[in-house]
Amino acid sequence: MGRLIWMASYPKSGNTWMRAYLHNLLRNPQQAYDINRLGEFSFSDSTIAFYKPYLTKPSQDWTSLEVMETRWKAQRDIGRMSTDDVFVKTHNAHVEFEGLPMIQMDLTAGAIYIVRNPLDVCISLADHYGSTLDEAIDVMADPRNGTKTGDQLVFEIHKDWSTHVLSWTNAPGPWLHVARYEDMLKKPLVTFTRVARFLGLNPERSRIERAIQASSFENLRGQEDQKGFRERSYKAEKFFRVGKADQWRTALSKAQVDRVVETHKQQMERFGYWPL
Structure with a gap:
C-alpha cells in the first residue's frame, strides 16, 4: 500500500498545471501527456466512486456525517491502488468537519501546496x-464556502481563501512543499526543480525542461482547444483561460482590490502579495 502525496490548492490556483508537470516528468512521454488522462495517474479525494462501496444509498441521500465517516476509507483505498506513494489532488482545506479530518495524516507521505495571489484567483474563479x-x-471571503455532493464528486470544504492557505501552511516541515503560482510562471526551471527534489527525485535538467515545456500553458491550452478538457466547468468557456499573473491590475477596480486586501492581507503578506 502506498501513502498519499497531496497536490493541494484553493480552486483555480494552479493545481492542474502542477499535476500536468508531474505526469510529464514521471512518465516522460514522447509527446505531452494527455490532459484528459490525468486521472489515470493522480486521483481526486472527492471522486464519488471511492465512497460508493461503503454508502449504498443514492448519493443524494448521503448525510455529511456519513461522507465524513467514509473519507478515511476512501483515502485508504486510494493508497491501496499502488505499492508506491500515490498523488492525490485536493481542493479541500486541511481542517476538520463534523468533528473529523478532511485530510488523513496517518495515510499521508507529504504535500505540495500551490498558492496564488487571491487578486488573480478571484478573476479565474469568476x-x-x-x-x-x-x-x-x-x-x-466566506468561511462556509464549499461544494455539494453530486453524481461525480462528494462535497468539499474550501473555507475562505485565507483559512485554506493557513490550514495547509501553518505547520511547515519536511512533509510540506509550498510553490507559488507566480514562481511557476516566472522561474519555472528553479521552481519545478525544487518540486522534483522535494519528491526525492534527481532527474537530469533536460528531462525537467521537457516536462516544463510539455505542461506549459500554451501546450495545455492547445490540447484543450483541440479535444476539450473533461475537468472544465460547464459554466466556463475554457479551463486554461489566460495563464498569467497580475491580471488584477487591469481587471479589478480599486474598490474590489481593497475588499480582497482587507480580507486577506495577513496571508497575502506572508507570500509576497502585499504590499502591492
Whole structure:
C-alpha cells in the first residue's frame, strides 16, 4: 500500500498545471501527456466512486456525517491502488468537519501546496463559476464556502481563501512543499526543480525542461482547444483561460482590490502579495 502525496490548492490556483508537470516528468512521454488522462495517474479525494462501496444509498441521500465517516476509507483505498506513494489532488482545506479530518495524516507521505495571489484567483474563479467578480470575491471571503455532493464528486470544504492557505501552511516541515503560482510562471526551471527534489527525485535538467515545456500553458491550452478538457466547468468557456499573473491590475477596480486586501492581507503578506 502506498501513502498519499497531496497536490493541494484553493480552486483555480494552479493545481492542474502542477499535476500536468508531474505526469510529464514521471512518465516522460514522447509527446505531452494527455490532459484528459490525468486521472489515470493522480486521483481526486472527492471522486464519488471511492465512497460508493461503503454508502449504498443514492448519493443524494448521503448525510455529511456519513461522507465524513467514509473519507478515511476512501483515502485508504486510494493508497491501496499502488505499492508506491500515490498523488492525490485536493481542493479541500486541511481542517476538520463534523468533528473529523478532511485530510488523513496517518495515510499521508507529504504535500505540495500551490498558492496564488487571491487578486488573480478571484478573476479565474469568476470565470470558472460563471459569476461576477464581486460574487467571486464574496465566495473567497466566506468561511462556509464549499461544494455539494453530486453524481461525480462528494462535497468539499474550501473555507475562505485565507483559512485554506493557513490550514495547509501553518505547520511547515519536511512533509510540506509550498510553490507559488507566480514562481511557476516566472522561474519555472528553479521552481519545478525544487518540486522534483522535494519528491526525492534527481532527474537530469533536460528531462525537467521537457516536462516544463510539455505542461506549459500554451501546450495545455492547445490540447484543450483541440479535444476539450473533461475537468472544465460547464459554466466556463475554457479551463486554461489566460495563464498569467497580475491580471488584477487591469481587471479589478480599486474598490474590489481593497475588499480582497482587507480580507486577506495577513496571508497575502506572508507570500509576497502585499504590499502591492
